[in-house]
Amino acid sequence: MNDEVIVSVEDGVMLVTLNRPxxxxSVNLAVAKGIAAAMEELDSNASIRCAIITGADNTFCAGMDLKAFVSGEMPFVEGRGFAGLVEAPPKKPLIAAIEGYALAGGFEIAITCDLIVAASNAKFGIPEVKRGLAAAAGGLMRLPRQIPTRVAKEMALTGEFIDAARGYDLGLINKVVEPGTALDAAKEMAKLIAANGPMAVIASKQVIDESQDWTVAEMYAEQQKIIEPIFSSHDAIEGATAFAEKRAPNWQGK
Known part of the structure; x- marks a missing residue:
């Protein structure tokens, strides 16, 4: 890791903080590599159940570091794309905790996450067209799958921002909270996720993500391939037993 990406783990929840206030x-190559390393640790470490990504000093991320871009540096990691994340999100849940601005590549990081918690005064946008660029890190492809196409086009073609209230109304944001409390709210959400069966959580996320491209004819067969191991797992028996015995389950991840 490096001092531009601070990573910590507590109670099964990883916290990834972008630290270039x-x-x-903004994302340079060092930040991209730091995020990529954190995501690899998230998925490979069985003791970590989910992660939160946030930004230091009451702002999330202003996007790609344009000064670094002009000098020829590209903040991409092979196999993972921009910010070491957008082309290969983790298998485990990732929550964005947003204060301030999530713009351009910063917004694309946010919409790559599974859940978004935002301060009421946060601003979101893909203003790349204002700089003669395009939102190529998922903004033009992922965003229309998350909000109405015409709204996505408006954001992409005008470059104008939306606020947290508008994002919540569009279903883009899970929870809007008071300024300064986005991380605390994200930690509460992560705590709920971390308490659940780890195999079931990963499989549930996988089905939701992959089923967007399944036909009606194939969807149950494709789901079965992912879900079947869950129903025959140790954790499934443990979950049912713990419920019957009125105690917290002891998940083994197997």
Missing amino acids: KAKN
Whole structure:
């Protein structure tokens, strides 16, 4: 890791903090590599159940570091894309905790996450067209799958921002909270996730993500391939037993 991406783990929840406040937490190559390393640790470490990504100093991320871009540096990691994340999100749940601005690549990081918690004064947008660029890190492809196409086009073609209330109304944001409390709210959400069966959580996320491309004719067969191991797992028996015995389950992840 590096000091531009701070990673910690507590009670099964990883916290990834973008730490370039003087540059509005914009993404350079070092940040991209730091995020990629964190995501690899998230998925490979069985003791970590989910992760939160946030930004230092009350702002999330202003996108790609344009000064670094002009100098020829590209904040991409092979196999993972921009920010070491957008082309290969983790298998485990990832929550964005947003204060301030989530713009351009920062917004694309946010919409790559599974859940978004945002402060009421947060702003979101893909203003790349204002700089002669395009939102190529998922904004033009992922966003229309999450909100109405015409709204996605409006954001992409005008480059104008939306606020947290509008994002919540569109179903883009899970929870809007008071300024300064987004991380606390995200931790509460992560705590709920971490308490659940780890195999079931991963499989549930996988089905939701992959089923977007399944036909009606194939969807149950494709789901079965992912879900079947869950029903024959140790954790499934443990979950049912714990319920009957009125105690907290002891998940083994197998």
